Amino acid sequence: MGIKNVADLISLNPSYPDAQNPVRKSRLVVPFQVLRTNTTAIKVAVLPADATIVGFTWFIQTASNATTTATVTLTGQGVGPTGQTFAFGSQNVLVTGTYLMNSTVNILTGTFNLERPPAVQTSGDIIVYATYAETGTASTTGGPFYCIIDYVR
Numbered sequence: 001m002g003i004k005n006v007a008d009l010i011s012l013n014p015s016y017p018d019a020q021n022p023v024r025k026s027r028l029v030v031p032f033q034v035l036r037t038n039t040t041a042i043k044v045a046v047l048p049a050d051a052t053i054v055g056f057t058w059f060i061q062t063a064s065n066a067t068t069t070a071t072v073t074l075t076g077q078g079v080g081p082t083g084q085t086f087a088f089g090s091q092n093v094l095v096t097g098t099y100l101m102n103s104t105v106n107i108l109t110g111t112f113n114l115e116r117p118p119a120v121q122t123s124g125d126i127i128v129y130a131t132y133a134e135t136g137t138a139s140t141t142g143g144p145f146y147c148i149i150d151y152v153r
Contacts, residue, residue: 025152033144034130041129051151056101059146068136079124
């Protein structure tokens with residue numbers, strides 16, 4: 001075992017941050033559940049203003065037994081003078097399983113750039129709302145439906 005001079009050590013972040021090496025962010029998650037009785041928008045999460053939503057993961061253990069459709073829709077509202085409205089998409093809850101919402105069809109739009117700036121939301125927290133809706137014969141079983149918001153900041 002030898003001794004290294006300080007000049008021989010390579011810094012992990014030699015010029016951090018700069019244009020090619022933006023400030024690093026931490027990955028965080030917020031879990032919540034939605035019930036079949038949540039037929040009006042309920043607040044399920046409040047994210048900090050500098051959050052960048054990466055995606056949503058759904059865990060459906062007991063599917064809704066509505067006859068035609070059953071979905072949980074997520075929307076968001078920024079707080080503050082530049083608050084934006086976000087439509088995060090809907091998740092079908094008629095089938096049990098684990099799902100990555102917005103992974104293919106419902107691409108997240110109007111959300112933040114990972115490297116800020118530019119950003120859509122410039123001030124205020126982000127409030128996330130969930131609403132359950134169904135069509136056809138009313139369900140008698142199903143839920144709660146679990147979701148995890150995956151974000152960085």
